[in-house]
Amino acid sequence: xxxxxxxxxxxxxxxxxxxxxxxxxxxxxxxxxxxxxxxxxxxxxxxxxxxxxxxxxxxxxxxxxxxxxxxxxxxxxxxxxxxxxxxxxxxxxxxxxxxxxxxxxxxxxxxxxxxxxxxxxxxxxxxxxxxxxxxxxxxxxxxxxxxxxxxxxxxxxxxxxxxxxxxxxxxxxxxxxxxxxxxxxxxxxxxxxxxxxxxxxxxxxxxxxxxxxxxxxxxxxxxxxxxxxxxxxxxxxxxxxxxxxxxxxxxxxxxxxxxxxxxxxxxxxxxxxxxxxxxxxxxxxxxxxxxxxxxxxxxx
Numbered sequence: 001x002x003x004x005x006x007x008x009x010x011x012x013x014x015x016x017x018x019x020x021x022x023x024x025x026x027x028x029x030x031x032x033x034x035x036x037x038x039x040x041x042x043x044x045x046x047x048x049x050x051x052x053x054x055x056x057x058x059x060x061x062x063x064x065x066x067x068x069x070x071x072x073x074x075x076x077x078x079x080x081x082x083x084x085x086x087x088x089x090x091x092x093x094x095x096x097x098x099x100x101x102x103x104x105x106x107x108x109x110x111x112x113x114x115x116x117x118x119x120x121x122x123x124x125x126x127x128x129x130x131x132x133x134x135x136x137x138x139x140x141x142x143x144x145x146x147x148x149x150x151x152x153x154x155x156x157x158x159x160x161x162x163x164x165x166x167x168x169x170x171x172x173x174x175x176x177x178x179x180x181x182x183x184x185x186x187x188x189x190x191x192x193x194x195x196x197x198x199x200x201x202x203x204x205x206x207x208x209x210x211x212x213x214x215x216x217x218x219x220x221x222x223x224x225x226x227x228x229x230x231x232x233x234x235x236x237x238x239x240x241x242x243x244x245x246x247x248x249x250x251x252x253x254x255x256x257x258x259x260x261x262x263x264x265x266x267x268x269x270x271x272x273x274x275x276x277x278x279x280x281x282x283x284x285x286x287x288x289x290x291x292x293x294x295x296x297x298x299x300x
Contacts, residue, residue: 007236096176121153173248193210
């Protein structure tokens with residue numbers, strides 16, 4: 001995967017934050033059972049840690065000011081071109097975000113007759129406080145907060161957790177898949193689908209449908225990734241290979257509930273699934289890649 005060196009990036013679509021303060025009470029919308037983070041791609045990575053994190057997100061704990069202890073990181077301002085994205089992981093995050101939002105800016109109105117609402121990707125270190133979803137640590141993995149309409153991720157996730165604990169091959173397009181998946185949740189939110197989620201666990205649950213739909217929407221972006229442009233009409237992505245697609249499929253498989261349960265030493269229990277099996281996640285991404293539309297991905 002290579003970005004067009006001549007493409008102009010919009011670093012304003014990505015916000016950098018330092019480590020946040022302590023956990024805060026409250027929570028905001030979209031998912032059942034009081035879990036309000038919008039369903040991150042790493043949602044089953046460390047079950048015990050997640051129980052702790054989600055409990056504290058959903059309520060209790062001392063209140064803190066969102067972003068406390070952090071401050072704005074302006075380092076993304078150096079990400080000005082596709083050439084920067086080819087050299088730097090931080091700038092690659094900007095380019096991926098730009099490409100995903102370029103696609104949905106065109107595609108969402110075509111299919112819905114309504115304008116796409118652009119949002120920001122928030123890059124944080126260690127832990128982050130949000131306005132609408134409480135405070136989360138990096139152990140949660142990347143997530144979308146529907147009340148904030150923000151995608152949150154710690155860049156260390158890709159190497160330490162996706163490749164490390166989960167055993168994925170990784171690479172730039174694997175990172176792109178993760179970001180595009182979270183923006184798939186934003187599309188679901190705009191469509192009003194998150195408010196229709198009722199069942200939180202089980203291989204046929206609404207939660208699994210929500211995640212598989214986001215995988216499919218990530219595939220829809222991937223189908224059109226080389227057609228996405230910067231503000232001046234320059235293509236953002238010039239080279240996308242079958243090897244890149246294979247890396248995305250490998251990552252989709254690595255975050256399957258059954259794979260995670262096996263790697264954690266537990267038994268595979270479909271009744272506790274929240275994201276879908278490795279096979280389901282790969283199939284969903286492939287379905288989006290083949291069809292490239294919201295309509296083809298809508299499991300609701």
